[in-house]
Structures are given as structure tokens and as C-alpha cells.
Amino acid sequence: xxxxxxxxxxxxxxxGVLAALSDPARLSIVKSLIGQKDCMSCTEAAPCPKMAKxxxxxxxxxxxxxxxxxxxxxxxxxxxxxREADINAxxxxxxxxxLKFSGDV
Numbered sequence: 151x152x153x154x155x156x157x158x159x160x161x162x163x164x165x166g167v168l169a170a171l172s173d174p175a176r177l178s179i180v181k182s183l184i185g186q187k188d189c190m191s192c193t194e195a196a197p198c199p200k201m202a203k204x205x206x207x208x209x210x211x212x213x214x215x216x217x218x219x220x221x222x223x224x225x226x227x228x229x230x231x232x233r234e235a236d237i238n239a240x241x242x243x244x245x246x247x248x249l250k251f252s253g254d255v
Contacts, residue, residue: 154214154221159236162217164244167237170216171248175201176209180218180232181249189222189229 171177178197183190193199196206210230213219218237219230237245 154223156214156220157217159217159233159240162236162240164241166216167218167241167244168248170212170218173209173212175205176213177248177252179209179213179230180245181252183219183230183232184234184245184249186231189224189231191227191229195230 171180175197179195182195182197192206192210210219210221210228214221217233220233221228221230223229232245234245
């Protein structure tokens with residue numbers, strides 16, 4: 151069984167979040183996930199449908215380990231959701247500000 155690493159909200163660091171968001175592909179994944187009512191599969195949230203699965207998996211791992219997303223397994227699919235409440239509790243307004251200056255929100 152796959153065990154995903156999700157840091158506790160108190161263990162999420164500003165440098166980790168900003169480093170994860172510094173990559174355009176990962177920022178695009180976060181943009182896809184933010185505001186969603188339900189979880190999205192890796193394929194649904196992928197910024198580029200032709201991206202290699204290994205590259206996509208690495209991007210999701212980095213986002214997960216930074217504390218930006220929570221991943222669960224449903225059948226054979228990995229379902230992802232943004233940890234917006236945890237990020238906003240730790241760094242109020244950070245996601246909104248980053249997305250604003252990246253051209254969204």
C-alpha cells in the first residue's frame with residue numbers, strides 16, 4: 151500500500167511552500183486544484199497532458215511534501231486536493247497573493 155507523506159500544518163515552512171511554487175508546472179497544478187470542491191486526479195490537474203508520468207509524479211511529490219496538497223488513493227487513482235485551510239492558517243493570504251502575481255485571481 152502506498153503511504154503518502156503529508157507534513158503536519160505546523161511543519162509547513164514558508165521556504166518549502168515558495169520553493170514548491172517556484173516551478174511553473176507545479177504552480178499550474180496548484181491553480182488547477184485551488185477552488186475545487188472535490189479532489190482531482192493527477193491527470194485532471196496536470197498542466198500538460200503530454201508530460202511524462204514520472205515527471206508529473208515528482209511534481210506532485212514535491213507539492214505534497216511542501217504541505218500544499220493532500221493525496222489519497224481511490225482505487226487505482228491518486229486524488230489530490232489543495233490544503234488551502236492549512237496554508238492560510240499558517241501563512242494568511244499567501245496563496246491568493248502568489249496566484250495574484252502569477253496572473254490569476
